[in-house]
Amino acid sequence: MNHKTFLTFVAPSLLAMLLLIVFPVISVVLQSFHAQHEQVMEVVETCGPFGCTQTTSVNQEISLALQEEKPLGRFVGFDNYVNRGHLAFSEMGEAWRTSIGWGDWWSKVMNLPFYSAIVFTLTFTFIVTPLTIVLGFSIAIAVNSASRAIKGPLIFVSLLPFIITPLVGSLVLFWMVDARGILGYAIQAIAGNPDLSVKASTPMMWIMLMFYGIWHAAPFAFVVFYAGLQSVSQDADEAAMIDGANRWQRVRYVTIPHIMPLVTFVALIQLMDNFRVFEPLISFSAEAHAQSLSTYIFSDLGGETRLLNSAATTSLLTVLCVGILLSPVLVRTWRDFKRA
Amino acid sequence: MSTANPRKQPASLRIILTGFLVLWVIMAAFPFLWTLWGSFKVEGDFFSKANWVYALTGESTRVETGGSFTGDGYYGAWVTEEFGRAVMNTSIVCFCVVTISLTLSTLAGYALSRSTYNYAFWILIAALMFRAMPQITLVSGYLLPFYEWNLWGRLGTTIVVLVAINQPFSLWMMTSFFRNIPKDLDESAMVDGCNRFQAFRHVILPVMWPGVVTTGLFSFLLAYNDFPVAAMLLDQQNQTMIPKIASFLGTTQTKGNVMFAVASVVSATAPLFVLILFFQRQIVSGLTAGAVKG
The missing domain is CATH 1.10.3720.10 (MetI-like)
Structure with a gap:
């Protein structure tokens, strides 16, 4: 296909991605180096019968004009990156010098919003991803051995947690684990503590969020592995059986190597999706106990004062983290490409 | 696959696999059924302070609206x-x-x-x-x-x-x-x-x-x-x-x-x-x- 025809075909799609993915990233970069204009203050002297008083107030006119002229705000270089809301160099140094023991240091670090967000996000990503793969694989094995007649309905039910809107799915789960919901009762009964509540306990909130993450993503892993299981070579399986391999050894040495490429694929997709974990934290109203990078950006963007510059800084740092996370995959793709 | 003897799963494995499947199906479907059922109750039943069984029987729903099921939630959401x-x-x-x-x-x-x-x-x-x-x-x-x-x-x-x-x-x-x-x-x-x-x-x-x-x-x-x-x-x-x-x-x-x-x-x-x-x-x-x- 020649260059010109190719361009005609891909132009609309490329244009959409350029305008609404590449340009926003540039906009994020620019915003992250700027801060809002300082209010222009002026001193007004009001004189009454009992003498004069000086009041400082915001000069709205000049402030607005400044805003109009330079909507991006004032250039501040890397200030946004090193301030308390983000990398917090001075606070980190302070914590390092003054902490008594690791526990103290850790609690100081977890008080910094960016660090607590990244700790939660990474914990979530690296706990949920492997467990999703394990659960998905187990479901695939179990469904695969079920009788043909019920496979269809089984797949239908299994797809539900994945296809249902994440915000809705997590709400449904959250209502059940509410202290007055059915699962909430069950947890209280098991723990023997009638005051136990997910809303009030940070560890329970984290566990519930990760439970949701696994519940939501397992169907995806299941479907991919299930498709992979259909193409396991029956000859190899039979040969292993004749060689005296037991059931477990056949799974371990025939099935698992066969679906290993699929595990890489699922892990890649799951890393991407878990790193952006967002909806469950909103549904669980978890902000008091857990903040992910996405919800941190979201809460900066919403609210009364829209902290666009702070959000942009977090966004850029998030994208860098994603880049680091995916770099092994990209390097491998590059090598494959070079070799091909 | 044929059901030749060596392929047949031992009973213990069958039970484990079936049990696991039943558990998963409940995990995947039950939350949605529960919410569907609960959406026809009043809040006092959906979040029952007194007894979780009320969510099934609709105790408060009967007291507040007269019937075991109510469309108040839907009316509120869609109309109000x-x-x-x-x-x-x-x-x-x-x-x-x-x-x-x-x-x-x-x-x-x-x-x-x-x-x-x-x-x-x-x-x-x-x-x-x-x-x-x-x-x-x-x-x-x-x-x-x-x-x-x-x-x-x-x-x-x-x-x-x-x-x-x-x-x-x-x-x-x-x-x-x-x-x-x-x-x-x-x-x-x-x-x-x-x-x-x-x-x-x-x-x-x-x-x-x-x-x-x-x-x-x-x-x-x-x-x-x-x-x-x-x-x-x-x-x-x-x-x-x-x-x-x-x-x-x-x-x-x-x-x-x-x-x-x-x-x-x-x-x-x-x-x-x-x-x-x-x-x-x-x-x-x-x-x-x-x-x-x-």
Whole structure:
């Protein structure tokens, strides 16, 4: 296909991605180096019968004009990156010098919003991803051995947690684990503590969020592995059986190597999706106990004062983290490409 | 497979596997059934302080409304809070996103699958990286320019944004789908004197529908399920379903009508149930499409 025809075909799609993915990233970069204009203050002297008083107030006119002229705000270089809301160099140094023991240091670090967000996000990503793969694989094995007649309905039910809107799915789960919901009762009964509540306990909130993450993503892993299981070579399986391999050894040495490429694929997709974990934290109203990078950006963007510059800084740092996370995959793709 | 003796599972394994499956089915389906049942109760039963059994029997519902079931939640959501308008907005957004997104990605995916040059590879890698970026990071790039240019709050803006966010994924899917259509097909048409566009129009178009349906399904799901983009880019008037449900939560805790949220959650889930029912095979093939290609 020649260059010109190719361009005609891909132009609309490329244009959409350029305008609404590449340009926003540039906009994020620019915003992250700027801060809002300082209010222009002026001193007004009001004189009454009992003498004069000086009041400082915001000069709205000049402030607005400044805003109009330079909507991006004032250039501040890397200030946004090193301030308390983000990398917090001075606070980190302070914590390092003054902490008594690791526990103290850790609690100081977890008080910094960016660090607590990244700790939660990474914990979530690296706990949920492997467990999703394990659960998905187990479901695939179990469904695969079920009788043909019920496979269809089984797949239908299994797809539900994945296809249902994440915000809705997590709400449904959250209502059940509410202290007055059915699962909430069950947890209280098991723990023997009638005051136990997910809303009030940070560890329970984290566990519930990760439970949701696994519940939501397992169907995806299941479907991919299930498709992979259909193409396991029956000859190899039979040969292993004749060689005296037991059931477990056949799974371990025939099935698992066969679906290993699929595990890489699922892990890649799951890393991407878990790193952006967002909806469950909103549904669980978890902000008091857990903040992910996405919800941190979201809460900066919403609210009364829209902290666009702070959000942009977090966004850029998030994208860098994603880049680091995916770099092994990209390097491998590059090598494959070079070799091909 | 035949049920030859060595393949037959021992009873203990059968029981473990069946037990595990039953457990999983309960885990996957029960929350939705529970919420559906509970949506016809009053809040005092759905969140029962006294006894969880009330959620089944509807003790408070009988006291408050006279019957064991009540449609108050649905009435509140659809009539008082005008959930219907949000449904309308979601329908518009979904329809437009699916149509536009499919048109763009079909054309581009076809070209990407047929090009032998390096840049096709790089476009796909760029798309993969775009796919990895959390959507909310892009949203923070949109807000300032959209305010400045007065684009914020409109349905049209959100549609265009969702189309773009959807492109990377659709591109990958359509490309891998077109790779499975033999090149000989369009090349022989071109030997017969068609140009690229005629070959695409007359030879590829008739055979590409399964791939288009599958990609369309996932575009629909993305538009339907989207929360971060719609929540940040739409004003009150143009709100879609999912942000609307989220906004119920903010206000309901004080007003004491969580049941509006419950009813609207059930309403928003119903279309997806139907979707899975009819398109189960396409969803499964779509989920595995990327994996097979690697």
